[in-house]
Amino acid sequence: MGQTSINLLIGVAAGFFGGLIGVGGGIVMIPLMVGVLKMKQHMAHGTSLVALVFTGLSGAITYALNGSVDIIAAVLLAPQQFLLPGLGQNLPIPCPKGNSRYTLGVF
Amino acid sequence: MLVALLLISKPYLPPIAEALTLWVKVVIFLLAGSFTGFLSGMMGVGGGTIMVPAMVLVAGFTQYTAHGTSLLAMVPIGFAGAYTHWRLGNVSTGILPGLILGILLGSYLGGSLAHLLSEERLRLIFAVILLWTGIKNLRTPKSKPKEKDKPTDGPVD
Secondary structure: OOOHHHHHHHOOOOHHHHHHOOOOOHHHHHHHHHHHOOHHHHHHHHHHHHHHHHHHHHHHHHHHOOOOHHHHHHHHHHHHHHHHHHHHHHOOOOOHHHHHHHHHHOO | HHHHHHEEEEEHHOOOOOHHHHHHHHHHHHHHHHHHHHHHHHHHHHHHHHHHHHHHHHHOOHHHHHHHHHHHHHHHEEEEEEEEHHHOOOOOHHHHHHHHHHHHHHHHHHHHHHOOOOHHHHHHHHHHHHHHHHHHHHOOOOOOOOHHHHOOOOOOO
């Protein structure tokens, strides 16, 4: 199988999953990129974030066609996130993630 | 995991949402957004796992609307994150064309399938996936020295 078709398949899997449950699909994409394409962990994170924009767009359009998007709520949810990642962005590599991940797990 | 259990039991819980006024909801959205932004920056999660339960449980959205709204809210977040990673050279541009094409197709299919399912079933699927991710996180060994090179990883959506 060619490289492109592998990429395409990963994309379909991630998009399908993301579109179905309303998330970005990184849960699927990152393990696949690391496992199948042998990418470095943070390379996979970066690439998955770019891809996530498209999952969001295409997924939101699909939901909007079915009348299931609340634009006002999305506008309220988004802007702080636009600003805050700047704070956290420098943390993920140096800090031990064990604790926060544990917390998120319980959550 | 706690949230997943709450989601499953949602039909049996008293409807909190109807008791809330519009402004309380606005504040909740702003808070949920901040919390999500902080976590997504710190851990690389896109935020759907936090936003969707917040919308369903607190604001009383249907599961469909919560998913759609979460996807829309994800676009600017992804953009900000992607830009930062792009500048740091953490983006593999070679695989993007195939990946994006696949994603456009896949998310259309996923979104359409979601609307074919009943709301209860969709919520159950979401809760199961949340549980599964939660369990996966709990099993991740605490702070290994070379965390960033580990092959498998947790909650990134």
